[in-house]
Amino acid sequence: MKSNIDAEFQNEIKVIKEAKKVLETEKISIKFLLEKYQILLKSYQRLFRQTKTLTKVSDNQQHRLKIIMERLGKYVSYQLFKKITQGKEKVELVTKRKKLTVFFSDIKDFSYISSHMEGEALATFLNSYLEEMTKIVIKWGGNLDKYWGDAILAFFGDPDFTSDEDHAFRCVSMAIEMREKMKDLQKLWFEHGYQEPLQIRIGIATGFCTVGNFGSSERMDYTIIGNPVNFAARLESSAEADEILISHETWGLIKNKIICEPYISLSLKGFHQEMIAHKVLRIKDSSKNDILEIDAPDNGIKLKIDFSIAKNEVLRNIIKEINKKIN
Numbered sequence: 001m002k003s004n005i006d007a008e009f010q011n012e013i014k015v016i017k018e019a020k021k022v023l024e025t026e027k028i029s030i031k032f033l034l035e036k037y038q039i040l041l042k043s044y045q046r047l048f049r050q051t052k053t054l055t056k057v058s059d060n061q062q063h064r065l066k067i068i069m070e071r072l073g074k075y076v077s078y079q080l081f082k083k084i085t086q087g088k089e090k091v092e093l094v095t096k097r098k099k100l101t102v103f104f105s106d107i108k109d110f111s112y113i114s115s116h117m118e119g120e121a122l123a124t125f126l127n128s129y130l131e132e133m134t135k136i137v138i139k140w141g142g143n144l145d146k147y148w149g150d151a152i153l154a155f156f157g158d159p160d161f162t163s164d165e166d167h168a169f170r171c172v173s174m175a176i177e178m179r180e181k182m183k184d185l186q187k188l189w190f191e192h193g194y195q196e197p198l199q200i201r202i203g204i205a206t207g208f209c210t211v212g213n214f215g216s217s218e219r220m221d222y223t224i225i226g227n228p229v230n231f232a233a234r235l236e237s238s239a240e241a242d243e244i245l246i247s248h249e250t251w252g253l254i255k256n257k258i259i260c261e262p263y264i265s266l267s268l269k270g271f272h273q274e275m276i277a278h279k280v281l282r283i284k285d286s287s288k289n290d291i292l293e294i295d296a297p298d299n300g301i302k303l304k305i306d307f308s309i310a311k312n313e314v315l316r317n318i319i320k321e322i323n324k325k326i327n
Helices: 004-008 010-024 030-075 078-085 110-114 119-139 164-191 227-238 248-254 312-326
Strands: 095-107 143-148 151-156 200-215 220-225 243-247 258-260 264-266 275-283 291-296 301-306
Touching (some): 095 110, 164 243, 227 275
Antiparallel strands (some): 258 275
16 A cells, blocks of 8 residues: 555656656667657646746645744743643643742732723723733743733743743842832823823742643643742732832842842731741942942931931931931
8 A cells, every 4th residue: 555645746746757768778769769758748847837837836735834823822821832832831731830930010009000991992901001011020930821901920940941040040130120120110101191200010939839731621721830939929019119029039039130128927817827038239340339328427427328228217217326326
């Protein structure tokens, strides 16, 4: 029984056999050669037309497939899409335990703000916000899990793994850039008539999660579950406007590169004990000195302040004492 490939190319195989038969003939006349040459030439011309047609059809199919894949790629994270299309990720109900850094954000008081907006205006506003935040997630290599209205869930550490330190640093750096981008968006939204400042809140936690495909054989969702996800969500809800709160474990991974305030203890819903968190200030700049020295002997002032560890309450008290001495 002929294979499917042989059946598809039976005309080509026939031409090749005819050509071989001509070469194997011992006594060949010029007339015979010309007749066979004409037959072979016509066969080749026919094959050439067929090949051109097949190539055109193939190119069209490839173009359609590319468009479809690009559209499908909008529904899954870039990293996962890349692995699936390259055949590196099995599409099956499989999960694993892995240490991840989890990011959770939302817009403060968005429910109240959105209740005063028309549906079309709300969709335009929300999509503009998510568009800019998503660009930043992709820039830092984050895995965008899902949107919940104005909330964003993302994580670092799967399917692409580098190191725990790198995951945490990129996640916190991403959050800092998002906070800065919000300043530009606030100006833009104000110019379009939005009076509210529309400020972001962010929570980040590091720890072991279950990550993989959840669902059924017909419909799967590549996502994460676990304590760090809940922790990041609770930190986000406890954050003030434009504030980034990170878990103590995340802080331990980034403390040499990111300046944070000293830890605070929080009572969070769903956690039986107080949890330690740190407020993120900024990325350390090796060209700048985060220690301020004030030497004013005439006013009896001599201070050295390390902003990387100084609490706001301490700084406020220092300012009050300086004002007393000067006045």
